[in-house]
Amino acid sequence: MKLQFLPLLFLVFLSPAQVIPFKGCSEPECSQERYFAIMAEVEAQIYAQYGFEYNDSLSFDFKLDDGGELSLLKSYAWINEDAISVYAKALKEQINTAEMEAGQDFSLNYRQDFSPEELSAPELSLSSPHPEARECRKFNEAAQLACAKYFISYELDQALDFDTFKDDLSADLFYQYGKLSRVNISRAPLVNKRLIDALQQFPLFDDQNFKKKSLEKSGEFIYHYKHIGLTDSAQAPSYFDQRYGEYIRSENWSQLRRAIDPTRATPLIDTLLQLHFYNEFLLRYLEEQLSAGNIPQRMWTTERYPQADNSSSDEKATSLSKEQSAELEKVPVFKDCNPEWSNEVLKTCFEYQMVKYISESYNYPRKAIFLGLEGKVYVYFVVEKTGELSGIEVRTKTYPLLDLEAIRVISETPKLRPATQKGKAVRMSFTQPINLKLN
Known part of the structure; x- marks a missing residue:
């Protein structure tokens, strides 16, 4: 299976007629190119550190104080908050503050996506062997792959402590010959920000649980992981307020859009998907926030489920x-x-x-x-x-x-x-x- 990815998309939001100068640049185009290069370089370093690619959305609010020093007023990462300091450090080192006015503030947004190049992950062992998995060695090839996918999901459930922390996560995990290579996250408000740490615990399924050759035969495969924390409609208002309320209260509209739907500039709440129960209540919550004036305008579109199938x-x-x-x-x-x-x-x-x-x-x-x-x-x-x-x-x-x-x-x-x-x-x-x- 050949995996196809969209080209990188970088978004920079600046105040009108405002250009952030970078060292060694005298033209706005040069500063833009330098910005892209800096962020791409940091992104590659982060991928190398964790051993796999993942998508993210980050925002930075900077201000130049009277002493000529850049300070980070506010920042946000959808997935990995640890990455903020790495990006911010690189930007501070390259922004030419001598060309800026004291008190000047500006915002930068960056969308971290996959590159088309192949990326190999380091061979790290599964953190904890499962005695039950030994039984899978007796199974046929189709069942061995099903076992591998089962323990990928089982480990992720345990790592995120979903038994006690009820939250939602939808992600596609791309494996190449047993190694975690890419993670495409489609829903992860995750207020406790444990996702990256959890994924690092099991990038490779090897002979601790399975005969390595049984997974080598599988080549590239995708595991579609879904965990829905919302199971009781009575809990929906407080549930969504915990996960989306912080974006609304901080007026972080770009991240609200990203959390609703990371794949589109205008988010789509698609109630035709398997998550339609979740999406129906999410739509209700957002519309109520809009009616209350907490959201300035409708920033989403919908595809309504024509006749909800609630049969179990x-x-x-x-x-x-x-x-x-x-x-x-x-x-x-x-x-x-x-x-x-x-x-x-x-x-x-x-x-x-x-x-x-x-x-x-x-x-x-x-x-x-x-x-x-x-x-x-x-x-x-x-x-x-x-x-x-x-x-x-x-x-x-x-x-x-x-x-x-x-x-x-x-x-x-x-x-x-x-x-x-x-x-x-x-x-x-x-x-x-x-x-x-x-x-």
């Missing part, structure tokens, strides 16, 4: 992804289902056969029985055009002992007759809940 996965043994077309002729078929049956009958047969297969194949771990572990795990997978399963991923966790056995069972699902659309085989994705209870 419990009500559907297997939930089809939203991408499935209305033109779908046949769902995947188990060998005991007659492909000549109608699609509605085949759906029922698929669900019945899947539940039957899982109940007969799932071996409740002895240690889990001893510990009295129960729960409901949700496993995502794709039925390929060949009828084989791929892309296995635990979407909702219980305990590693229970979840890994669920991965094994799903990965060993007998080959299916694939779904068809207009007479041709097509890929189809599912999310399968597995309810695990002790008798």
